[in-house]
Amino acid sequence: MTVRYKVTLAYDGTNFAGFQVQPHQRTVQGVLEKAVNRMNKANNYVHIFGSGRTDAGVHALGQVVHFDLVNDVPDSGIVNGLNSMLPLDMQVLQAEHVSANFHARYTTHGKRYLYRVSLCWYVDPFKRFYTGHWKYPLDVTLIREALKDVVGTHDFSSFVAAGSQAKTHVRTIYSATVQMQTAEHELIFEFYGNGFLYNQVRIMVAALLEIGSKRRPVHDFLRLYQVKDRTQCRGTAPASGLYLKEVVY
């Protein structure tokens, strides 16, 4: 009989080669599995299951994983035990006992992503790993108008990077907002949807910034849904600005 744990964690993605285990690479899954296995009282190797992958350089404020252990540890013991072993660029925020039906990936209701864009005329040394960067004039009202086309159920084939293994490119976005933070010279996007394709948020942000700078018509997303052609979306905003904020179950 094993106990299933749901664990919420934050990580600075800068020094990880993404989420998924890869040989000879420092990955989120690799580092976390090593710590989890040091808590394991049985002889099996414990695998962790994430809500989804994040790419190299992408951050998490609330990534969720699950794993099974033979030992029944109090939630606070999981949090403190793992944090005592984890490096400082990854920390467990919460642990919960969950039923065997819970699956970090398959039982999600939705995911919330943030994308931070620095609008400084120079590359702020304190933001180089933590934001994207856009130094051209920008009309946020155009982006707000375009975001209305983002909400809803659409075929996002124009917004998926090569290498996606998704069976369908249809996804539903529940909400999409943008906020101007004048004091920090930042634009902050927030997308909440039932799931996102490989690089989808970063490709959408690149197209939205082009719209804001009048390099693309404001309702171009409607055309892009029709053409289903990735080459029509040239850019991909850098990984450094992307944060997996929350996974909702």
Next chain:
Amino acid sequence: MTVRYKVTLAYDGTNFAGFQVQPHQRTVQGVLEKAVNRMNKANNYVHIFGSGRTDAGVHALGQVVHFDLVNDVPDSGIVNGLNSMLPLDMQVLQAEHVSANFHARYTTHGKRYLYRVSLCWYVDPFKRFYTGHWKYPLDVTLIREALKDVVGTHDFSSFVAAGSQAKTHVRTIYSATVQMQTAEHELIFEFYGNGFLYNQVRIMVAALLEIGSKRRPVHDFLRLYQVKDRTQCRGTAPASGLYLKEVVY
């Protein structure tokens, strides 16, 4: 005939072994001098003079340096030229032509330092290089009360690290404030004074946090000025929380 330039720069101190040139180390002065000398049209080696040193890990939002070049370059040319050569953890914010009387170190009127303390119960992965950390209960009103004793002219011998070469330990602090940023779980100190001794801000912050957590009497600074004994101030807050915000001339 040479032209003197005053240059204001920001740097993330994490990956610098402090300000001052040291053999085989990556330092602020070393990296900046290399870039400045690539702009130099004469054969001499151009030295830069900073407003003062910052230690390894200490950040700058507005460090000031000066240097002399034979070439008369527009201010914007200095900014863009240097930024095109500097690494992303150091950027020039401003350049100005100044008279030969200007000296980045000797003509300062004062310096403003920030110290950021994270009050999170865990080490936030996004703050590990950018704040100090205090996880004990804290009464900010005690710290505010103690800060009244900080303002003024005092002998800071109890607050200076070994290795200081200062002739006198008397300094004047014009203002000292603390701000609680509830949303970010941070305490932000700001000190403005005519000059600071080696590690002075970090030693003062450590003592102030002890006062806030009732480990030290609220008016202990008055006693510490009298005893002039560094061993009475045990702690030094980590370099990661310290920012040289502004140098005033």
